[in-house]
Amino acid sequence: xxxxxxxxxxxxxxxxxxxxxxxxxxxxxxxxxxxxxxxxxxxxxxxxxxxxxxxxxxxxxxxxxxxxxxxxxxxxxxxxxxxxxxxxxxxxxxxxxxxxxxxxxxxxxxxxxxxxxxxxxxxxxxxxxxxxxxxxxxxxxxxxxxxxxxxxxxxxxxxxxxxxxxxxxxxxxxx
Amino acid sequence: xxxxxxxxxxxxxxxxxxxxxxxxxxxxxxxxxxxxxxxxxxxxxxxxxxxxxxxxxxxxxxxxxxxxxxxxxxxxxxxxxxxxxxxxxxxxxxxxxxxxxxxxxxxxxxxxxxxxxxxxxxxxxxxxxxxxxxxxxxxxxxxxxxxxxxxxxxxxxxxxxxxxxxxxxxxxxxxxxxxxxxxxxxxxxxxxxxxxxxxxxxxxxxxxxxxxxxxxxxxxxxxxxxxxxxxxxxxxxxxxxxxxxxxxxxxxxxxxxxxxxxxxxxxxxxxxxxxxxxxxxxxxxxxxxxxxxxxxxxxxxxxxxxxxxxxxxxxxxxxxxxxxxxxxxxxxxxxxxxxxxxxxxxxxxxxxxxxxxxxxxxxxxxxxxxxxxxxxxxxxxxxxxxxxxxxxxxxxxxxxxxxxxxxxxxxxxxxxxxxxxxxxxxxxxxxxxxxxxxxxxxxxxxxxxxxxxxxxxxxxxxxxxxxxxxxxxxxxxxxxxxxxxxxxxxxxxxxxxxxxxxxxxxxxxxxxxxxxxxxxxxxxxxxxxxxxxxxxxxxxxxxxxxxxxxxxxxxxxxxxxxxxxxxxxxxxxxxxxxxxxxxxxxxxxxxxxxxxxxxxxxxxxxxxxxxxxxxxxxxxxxxxxx
Numbered sequence: 001x002x003x004x005x006x007x008x009x010x011x012x013x014x015x016x017x018x019x020x021x022x023x024x025x026x027x028x029x030x031x032x033x034x035x036x037x038x039x040x041x042x043x044x045x046x047x048x049x050x051x052x053x054x055x056x057x058x059x060x061x062x063x064x065x066x067x068x069x070x071x072x073x074x075x076x077x078x079x080x081x082x083x084x085x086x087x088x089x090x091x092x093x094x095x096x097x098x099x100x101x102x103x104x105x106x107x108x109x110x111x112x113x114x115x116x117x118x119x120x121x122x123x124x125x126x127x128x129x130x131x132x133x134x135x136x137x138x139x140x141x142x143x144x145x146x147x148x149x150x151x152x153x154x155x156x157x158x159x160x161x162x163x164x165x166x167x168x169x170x171x172x173x174x175x
Numbered sequence: 176x177x178x179x180x181x182x183x184x185x186x187x188x189x190x191x192x193x194x195x196x197x198x199x200x201x202x203x204x205x206x207x208x209x210x211x212x213x214x215x216x217x218x219x220x221x222x223x224x225x226x227x228x229x230x231x232x233x234x235x236x237x238x239x240x241x242x243x244x245x246x247x248x249x250x251x252x253x254x255x256x257x258x259x260x261x262x263x264x265x266x267x268x269x270x271x272x273x274x275x276x277x278x279x280x281x282x283x284x285x286x287x288x289x290x291x292x293x294x295x296x297x298x299x300x301x302x303x304x305x306x307x308x309x310x311x312x313x314x315x316x317x318x319x320x321x322x323x324x325x326x327x328x329x330x331x332x333x334x335x336x337x338x339x340x341x342x343x344x345x346x347x348x349x350x351x352x353x354x355x356x357x358x359x360x361x362x363x364x365x366x367x368x369x370x371x372x373x374x375x376x377x378x379x380x381x382x383x384x385x386x387x388x389x390x391x392x393x394x395x396x397x398x399x400x401x402x403x404x405x406x407x408x409x410x411x412x413x414x415x416x417x418x419x420x421x422x423x424x425x426x427x428x429x430x431x432x433x434x435x436x437x438x439x440x441x442x443x444x445x446x447x448x449x450x451x452x453x454x455x456x457x458x459x460x461x462x463x464x465x466x467x468x469x470x471x472x473x474x475x476x477x478x479x480x481x482x483x484x485x486x487x488x489x490x491x492x493x494x495x496x497x498x499x500x501x502x503x504x505x506x507x508x509x510x511x512x513x514x515x516x517x518x519x520x521x522x523x524x525x526x527x528x529x530x531x532x533x534x535x536x537x538x539x540x541x542x543x544x545x546x547x548x549x550x551x552x553x554x555x556x557x558x559x560x561x562x563x564x565x566x567x568x569x570x571x572x573x574x575x576x577x578x579x580x581x582x583x584x585x586x587x588x589x590x591x592x593x594x595x596x597x598x599x600x601x602x603x604x605x606x607x608x609x610x611x612x613x614x615x616x617x618x619x620x621x622x623x624x625x626x627x628x629x630x631x632x633x634x635x636x637x638x639x640x641x642x643x644x645x646x647x648x649x650x651x652x653x654x655x656x657x658x659x660x661x662x663x664x665x666x667x668x669x670x671x672x673x674x675x676x677x678x679x680x681x682x683x684x685x686x687x688x689x690x691x692x693x694x695x696x697x698x699x700x701x702x703x704x705x706x707x708x709x710x711x712x713x714x715x716x717x718x719x720x721x722x723x724x725x726x727x728x729x730x731x732x733x734x735x736x737x738x739x740x741x742x743x744x745x746x747x748x749x750x751x752x753x754x755x756x757x758x759x760x761x762x763x764x765x766x767x768x769x770x771x772x773x774x775x776x777x778x779x780x781x782x783x784x785x786x787x788x789x790x791x792x793x794x795x796x797x798x799x800x801x
Contacts, residue, residue, distance in 0.1 A: 068620065071634040076301055076369070079737055080636065083782075086736030086789055087250055087303055114294045119250075119269060123298030128628040154580070154616070154636060173623060 029099040032147050034060075040162025041136065048100040049136040051144035057157055059150060061165060064158035066141025069134040077122070081152040082145045087120060095139075095146035103139055107131060133172035199358040202312055203442060205259070210718035212258040215308040215353035216596070217674075217715065220504040221439040223598035224675045225716045229723035230798060231678030235692045235701045238796045241724060243707075244282055246272060246791035251711055251732020253594070254308030254353055255672065256793065257316075258717040259330065264311070267791055268732070269297055269304035269321045275333060278719045286333035288318075296322045299347040299627060301369040302734040305711075307437075307594070312356030313381050319350040319363050325379060327361075337384035341365065341377050347627045348372050352435040357447055357477050360387055364434025364449065368497065371429035371455040371630040376473070378480060388480030392432025392451040392468055393418045399468070400480040407484045409562045410535060421465040421490075429624055430462075431455035432469040436499030436594055441515070444532060446474045446483055448504070448517060452497035457588075458619035458632035459573040465490040470498040472519060472527075474534060484534030489523050490563060493572040494548060494617060495588035495633075496523035501596045504531060507604060509655050518654040520597055520608050522590025523564070525552060528654045536562050540657030542650065543591040543610055545640040548584055572617050572633070580618040580634075587615035587637040589668065589734060596713060597652075600675035603695050605660055606652040607681045609669035613637050613646050649673075649683055649691075651698060661698040667783060670735040671727070672713025684710025684727050686735055687786040690794065706794045709787040711735055722797055730791035731783070 034042035034052040041062050042052040052060040070082065077088040084090030095103065110124035125131040131138070144150045205213045209226040217223040230238060246252065246267040257264045262285060263276040270292060275285040297304055300321060310317040315327040315336055323342035326335055341363055342348030347370030354363040360378040367374070375391045390400035396416065403415040419427055433452035440447050451473065454466035470489040475482050489496045503518045517531035524546030528538035539552035548571075549564035568574050575581045589611045597608040615637045622632035639646050647665035652658070671684030681695045686709040692702040709731025716725045 068618065068634045071636070072620070072622070072631050073629060076629070076631070076737060085303075086732045110298065112294065114297075119294060119297055119304070121294050121297035123295070123628070125628070128625050130622045130625075130629070130632075173621075 028097050029095065029143065032143055032149070039164035040159070041164070042140075049140050049143075051140050051149055053144065053149050057155075059144070059155040059158050060140075061159045061161050062137045062140045063144050063150065064155050065134060065165070066137035066139070067155055069130070070138050070141055073125075073128070073131050074138065082142050083152070088122070091142045092145040095142045100139060104135065107135060129173055133169060199442075202356060211260065212255070212715045212717045213311055214257070214355065215254060215310060216355070216437050216439065216501070219357075219440040219442065221437055221501045221596065222503055222505065222601075222675070223596060223673060223713070224600050224677075226677045227716055227718055227723045228676060228678035229718070230676065230680060230725060232680055232694055232701060234798060235678070235680050238692070238702060238725065238798055240704065240794050241797040242282055242795050244274075244276065244793040244795075246274070246728075246730070246793070248272065248730070248791045249789040250730070250791075251303040251305045251736050252728040252730030252791045253305040253711050253713070253733055255713040255715040255728065256726060257309055257311055258715075258719075259311050261719070262330070263717075264309050264316055264330075265728075265793055266306055266309050266318065268306050268730075269294075269300075271306055271318060271320045273309065273316065273318055273328065273333070275316075275330070288328055288333045290318070290320050290324065290326070292320055292322045292324075293344070296344045296349060299344060299370060300349050300351070300366070301629070303732040303736055305351050305733050306353075307351060307435075308353035310354040310356045310361065312361070315381070317354045317356065317361050319352060319354045321350055323348055323350040323365065325350075325354060325361065325363055325384070327381075327384060339379060339384040339386070342372075345627050346370070346372065353437070355438040355440070355447075356381060357438075357440045360477065362438055362447065364436070364438075366433050366435040368431045368433040368452040368455060369457075369629055369631055370627065371431065371624050372433060373428055373430050374433040374451065376434050376449065376475070376480070378477070390473075390475060390480045390482065392434065392471070393422070393427045393430040393466070395419060399482065400475070401482045401485075406482045407534060408486060410533060413485065418467045421467040423463045426462050429455055429630070430466065430469060432471070433497070434499065437501035437596055439502045439504050440477065441504055441531060444515070445477050446531070447477050448472065448474050448502040448531065450498035450500060450502065450519065450521075452499045453492050453495045456622055456624075456630050456632040457495055458577065458622060459491060459493040460577050460619060461621060461632065466492065470496065472498065472502060472517070472529070472534075474531065486529065486534050486536070486562065488521050488525070488527065488564075491573070494523070494584060496521065496586075496590055498522070500590075500592060500594060502531075503597060503599050503606065505599055505601075505654070507655060509537065516654065518599070518606060520592045520606075520652075522586070522593065523548070524586045524591035525549075525564070526606075526608075526652055526654065526657055528657065538654065538657040542608060542652055542659065543586065543612060543648070544659075545585045545612065545614065546591060572619050577620050578618065580616050582616045583614055583641070584617055585614040585640055586611060587613040588617070588635055589613055589637070593670065593734065595670050595711070596672040598673035598675040598681065600681070600695050602677065602679065603651075604653070604655070605695065606654055607673045607675055607683070607695070608650050608652050609671055609673055609683055610648045610650060611646065611668040611670075612639060612643070612648050613668060614640050647686075649693070649698070651695075663693060663698045663700070668735055670711040670733065674714040674716060674725070676716060682714040682725055682727075684712065684714060684729065686710065686731065686783055688729055688731070690714070690727050690796070704794075704796070707792045708790040709735070709783065722800065724795050724797045726793060726795040728791065728793050731787050731789060735783075
């Protein structure tokens with residue numbers, strides 16, 4: 001597992017130091033205001049991925065992409081629109097207190113809360129390209145949901161797909 | 176090689192048939208005793224009809240909880256307990272605890288069995304950690320664990336007699352279905368349709384746990400146990416390579432077709448009936464072809480596993496309309512002729528009545544009028560498309576293509592009905608069907624396959640049909656004509672299996688947690704009681720000490736717990752988006768989704784979590800003892 005995890009992480013060009021130790025309580029994600037435009041992907045003042053919603057309701061491409069990927073890969077446990085299910089937490093709430101690095105670590109390594117009657121197990125997604133190639137997208141979407149920057153449901157308007165997205169997607173998915 | 180092996184297995188079991196026949200005789204006899212509840216489906220015909228009538232239309236309003244029992248597990252509780260003699264056997268979701276309760280002693284725990292399982296399996300179960308129940312036969316209780324271990328427990332002591340591993344959870348092959356004892360075998364299927372599992376049906380020797388046969392849902396004829404000449408579909412031989420010729424390349428190897436529903440059996444025909452689930456992935460563009468034999472009703476010989484007939488309901492699925500729902504076997508007259516029938520309420524919204532001897536199609540009609548992905552099923556025997564759905568192009572996620580959002584498709588992927596089994600009463604000749612009344616938007620996109628990881632490839636949102644606010648109905652259906660006789664609307668999907676009784680009463684549970692009794696003739700509500708949690712279990716009945724009891728497991732969860740716990744799209748969400756784009760003179764095409772989402776939510780409806788919380792509890796009802 002660790003071998004391909006490393007391979008995938010480096011393919012994504014993300015430093016492993018980002019991965020927070022499990023169980024560590026990270027700082028809240030901080031001010032989500034978009035400061036820099038990284039080829040269509042917005043970043044906050046700390047350089048973490050964030051959303052950008054125009055006054056006319058148009059969302060940036062990554063928020064939209066995250067909406068789609070979340071509802072393919074995550075919603076079967078975490079519920080529609082990050083609202084939670086009978087057995088997995090509402091990420092629209094959780095991301096109020098989980099910063100990017102911790103989010104990243106949990107998705108890569110998984111998370112277990114067992115022993116109680118309500119056993120919770122999240123698998124490690126390090127080897128799942130459908131998740132890993134779109135991790136920032138999913139984070140950006142959920143960050144927007146956690147800040148009530150967007151309501152539930154499908155964003156009706158979104159910015160065009162940036163060329164950089166296509167490139168990164170092709171490289172990561174290996175097609 | 177495999178064939179030889181199988182053949183020698185058959186030889187061995189044939190030798191012992193005389194000695195083994197007892198398990199089956201015993202069960203057939205026991206299942207005709209209405210005081211017991213000896214199999215997860217009530218009886219082999221899956222009618223879920225009981226001859227008990229102490230509780231009837233006139234007095235059911237007086238019933239009250241007689242006793243309750245907590246399973247100690249919080250997640251979704253599907254299925255129903257068994258009653259064998261004076262003992263009730265109760266199961267639970269992961270960790271799949273089994274309790275034997277003494278009915279002579281206020282439900283005192285005679286024994287408890289809790290398997291040791293790697294909890295990693297929880298993370299690869301698509302839709303909660305449900306388990307649909309236990310089977311009994313030959314003095315043993317059979318448990319199909321989440322990690323696909325099939326266990327035989329001594330019914331008296333709870334000690335493990337034998338165990339066998341049916342699948343590989345590291346490839347996301349998991350166990351949720353109840354096993355079924357038929358003759359000298361224990362049958363079990365497998366779950367994992369959202370993970371690219373290539374599914375099968377296994378039959379194990381009841382004494383030893385040795386695999387007797389295994390028939391795959393797709394692949395080469397030899398592995399599917401299909402005879403190209405003798406296995407028929409709608410009266411015609413299926414021909415050579417009927418499955419692999421309908422897949423691109425090796426895609427059948429991750430083809431899905433899971434088998435986690437309920438199994439029925441006709442002792443006279445020696446056939447077992449069950450359905451197969453969706454082809455993997457949910458993105459239809461990625462798997463060209465009919466994808467046989469996913470979405471199919473199978474009739475297999477119990478002794479050999481050979482398929483006698485197959486019928487694919489939804490070729491090349493585009494909506495996740497699994498065909499796993501139960502097959503209910505009835506003997507009824509059609510046009511004055513005695514017919515051996517099989518009735519099936521499919522996820523795709525059509526109620527099918529077939530001749531269970533030949534697999535011929537007799538009736539296929541919508542059991543929810545809102546079904547709109549197809550206008551009907553082609554019933555013209557002369558047509559090359561005989562038996563196939565007549566699709567509506569606007570609702571085709573294949574035609575609309577990848578990265579396009581197909582809107583307003585009814586039913587949603589949940590189906591017009593999921594695994595929650597229907598009941599049939601020979602008194603009224605009606606089927607009682609718990610249904611979902613939910614539509615969806617569906618956007619397929621490309622995904623890559625990783626063993627043991629979700630393989631979905633579509634984004635969905637769900638909401639009630641346009642102009643309606645109820646997300647479920649409980650209906651009575653005439654299987655001979657394919658018509659709805661009465662409808663009881665429910666606020667949420669009805670995700671609980673029904674029970675019909677000779678007392679003229681039909682019972683079912685609701686997601687808010689109500690256990691309800693209605694008049695079998697009219698659907699009139701006669702009784703309701705709010706149990707501790709939402710009900711996704713099946714209602715059962717038994718008699719003990721001269722008193723009739725009706726029991727149901729509550730414990731909200733399952734797929735219903737995902738989609739409905741948080742509530743579906745609500746009007747204020749659509750309104751919020753609408754406000755966000757106000758001022759735009761020319762709204763782009765895609766903003767029409769706001770209207771679609773808003774349409775269904777007229778009356779508004781609140782989240783299920785506002786009505787109920789988790790908790791596995793058995794509630795047992797009876798008439799007051801004066």
